[in-house]
Amino acid sequence: MALEPVALEPIALEPTAHQPVVHPPGFFGRHGATLACGIAALLLVGIIGGFGAWLIIDRFNRSVELGARTEVSAIGTAVAGALAHQFERAGDYGIPLDKLGGVSEYLTQTARDVRGVARIVLRLSNGQEIRPANDEDGNGDPTRETVFAPIFAGGGNLGQIEVLTDAAELITPLARMRALAALMVGGLALIAALAAATLVGRRLDQRRIEFLAHLDRNAGGNFIRGAVPRVGGHDDVAHAYQALRTGEERMVESRAAVDAYAEELLGVDFDGVLRDRIERTVRELG
Structure with a gap:
């Protein structure tokens, strides 16, 4: 009697001591690459972009400050010359400058209306000062530039006009520019972080999870x-x-x-x- 070969049934193998069992990864195992790529992109774009924006704004700030100083110097010279001419006309008519009424209020209003002018003082030849109202410090601010214009009338020097200029009044928008640059760099850094985490990190995590699943299947003998x-x-x-x-x-x-x-x-x-x-x-x- 001829015996037919008997096919061997597939044997389901259980993990033995020498077969490692791959456990399911935890949160950081599933999303570690996503977090790493996002944080790396955020720091990279934030640091490089912030440093680049700082360099650009710093150069622009220096240029603007130089231009503002030149501009306020011209403004102060023009204001001082115009005021000196007005007081010279009063001197030509023989009117003592210290007897003119409303000079202090006029100087205060002029300084308030002209951008870049912080204070205007009329200093007479006898040393007397006619300052703006509520001004007790005179022109002794070392951080600002003072422009002088002499007053000549009747063949003599009646005094001088001192115009204190302030370039900061012309460059105050730079603070808003710095804030806007910081917001732009922060926004770009967030976009780059999301893109890196989504396009690169998530793909790496998916590959890693898939790879571990294949290892787990192999460890089970399948x-x-x-x-x-x-x-x-x-x-x-x-x-x-x-x-x-x-x-x-x-x-x-x-x-x-x-x-x-x-x-x-x-x-x-x-x-x-x-x-x-x-x-x-x-x-x-x-």
């Missing part, structure tokens, strides 16, 4: 040809996928060879003496 996808590139992730794919294909081929050889042995085991030993050997090799 090898499937072609289950590991081909990943292009020359980075470490592509090399890891290629190694896993190659190793799984070799395991499938080895398992197929072992199963084929076992079937051949069972085909000649007419009395069934070797069946238990063959199945145990196949299970151990698996």
Whole structure:
């Protein structure tokens, strides 16, 4: 009586002591690359963009300050000359300048109406000062520039006009520019962080989770040809996928060879003496 070869049933293998069990990754294991890429992009764009914006604004600020100083100097010279001419006309008519009414209020209003002019003082030849109302400090501010215009009338020097200029009044919008630049750099840094986290970090996390899933499947003894996808590139992730794919294909081929050889042995085991030993050997090799 001829005996037909008996096909060996696939044996489900359980992890043994030498087979590592891959546990599901935690939060940082699932989103670590996303967080790392986002934070790296945020810091990189923030630092480089902030430094670049600071350089640009600093150069622009220096240029504006230089132009503002030149402009307020011209404004102060023009105001001082115009006021000196007015007081010279009063001197030509023989009117003492210290007897003129409303001079203090007039100087205060003029300084208030002209941008870049902080204070105007009429200093007479006898040393007397006619200052703006509520001004007790005179023109002794070392951080500002003072422009002088002499007053000549009747063949003599009646005094001088002192115009204190303030370039800061012309460059106050620069503070808003710095705030706007900071907002723009911060916004660009956030956009770059979101883009890096979404386009790069999330993809790396997905590949890592998929890779661990394949490892977990292999650790359970389940090898499937072609289950590991081909990943292009020359980075470490592509090399890891290629190694896993190659190793799984070799395991499938080895398992197929072992199963084929076992079937051949069972085909000649007419009395069934070797069946238990063959199945145990196949299970151990698996």
